[in-house]
Amino acid sequence: MIQTVRGRITTDDFGVCAAHEHLSIDLSKVKNDPDTILDDEEGMISELNHFYRAGGRSLIELTNDGMGRNVSRLKTLSEKSNVHIVTCTGFYKNPFIPDFANSWDRHQFAAHFIREIEEGIGDSGIFPGIIGEVGTSLNEMKPVEKELIIGAGKAALETGLTVSTHTTLGTMGREQVEMLFNVGLDKDQIIIGHQDLNPNKNEVLEVLRSGVYIGFDTIGKNNYRPDEERLSYLIDFIERGFQKQILLSADLTRKSHWKKHGGLGYDLVLNKFVPILREQGVSNHVIDDLLIHNPANALSIKERL
Numbered sequence: 001m002i003q004t005v006r007g008r009i010t011t012d013d014f015g016v017c018a019a020h021e022h023l024s025i026d027l028s029k030v031k032n033d034p035d036t037i038l039d040d041e042e043g044m045i046s047e048l049n050h051f052y053r054a055g056g057r058s059l060i061e062l063t064n065d066g067m068g069r070n071v072s073r074l075k076t077l078s079e080k081s082n083v084h085i086v087t088c089t090g091f092y093k094n095p096f097i098p099d100f101a102n103s104w105d106r107h108q109f110a111a112h113f114i115r116e117i118e119e120g121i122g123d124s125g126i127f128p129g130i131i132g133e134v135g136t137s138l139n140e141m142k143p144v145e146k147e148l149i150i151g152a153g154k155a156a157l158e159t160g161l162t163v164s165t166h167t168t169l170g171t172m173g174r175e176q177v178e179m180l181f182n183v184g185l186d187k188d189q190i191i192i193g194h195q196d197l198n199p200n201k202n203e204v205l206e207v208l209r210s211g212v213y214i215g216f217d218t219i220g221k222n223n224y225r226p227d228e229e230r231l232s233y234l235i236d237f238i239e240r241g242f243q244k245q246i247l248l249s250a251d252l253t254r255k256s257h258w259k260k261h262g263g264l265g266y267d268l269v270l271n272k273f274v275p276i277l278r279e280q281g282v283s284n285h286v287i288d289d290l291l292i293h294n295p296a297n298a299l300s301i302k303e304r305l
Helices: 041-053 071-083 106-120 143-159 173-183 199-210 227-239 267-278 284-299
Strands: 003-004 007-009 016-023 058-061 083-086 130-138 163-167 190-191 212-214 246-248
Touching: 003 083, 016 246, 016 284, 041 071, 058 284, 071 083, 083 190, 106 212, 130 143, 143 173, 163 173, 173 190, 173 199, 190 199, 199 212, 199 227, 227 246, 227 267, 267 284
Parallel strands: 016 058, 058 083, 130 163, 163 190, 190 212, 212 246
Antiparallel strands: 003 007
């Protein structure tokens, strides 16, 4: 089963999934940029309709507390668009962690996440289906981030949910894997995010060889890394046999990313990137793994410790 904002569904009902997205978000307090506020509900529905017409059926929404999480809005969006939406419990990374949690240790983080998973988020009656996106800084893991990652792992062990991480420009992925393994978390409960941003192929291969899932989840963000490089790495990883560990998405966080404002929209992976994969000889079977089977397997609620 997979927990969505409208209740639990089977993995067979999950369908084509965008594995790391944001629909309703506000990063402006840290970034000082109004472009990083997504609060146009009608616009969100329009963007989701484009995604649905392209074949998308589910979306993992990783906006957590401190990033502008609004789970009631996500439920409304899911009802109006018919897209399955999974919301999260978690905190992002320094300096986005809310003040009330900025000095917490791993046990406090774990207790908070477990409470939301078991009792629901606030009084909304809505339950998270994933722990994320919990993250680390560029080329370093700050003390509060270490406690956050370990706390997320402990909560995952107790509840059966999967942890989805943020790696800044793809760095610290190996360290995140090691920490989560040390907590006792199994490889099929770990998604290491943004590995398409790491130009060090050997580091990404180390993460893949550990057996965890990785996110190729900033597709279309050519200002960070050209999609041609993402494509080259992805095809190489597929040829090496890692196609059952990779998830695809675009990680849209800005008004300027939306079709309404001239951006590529949430359907860009399906309408732009996947056709190029097919042109490069990637089979429909492998594409189904990347878009359907891998996200469903990653998000399925695992047996508790």
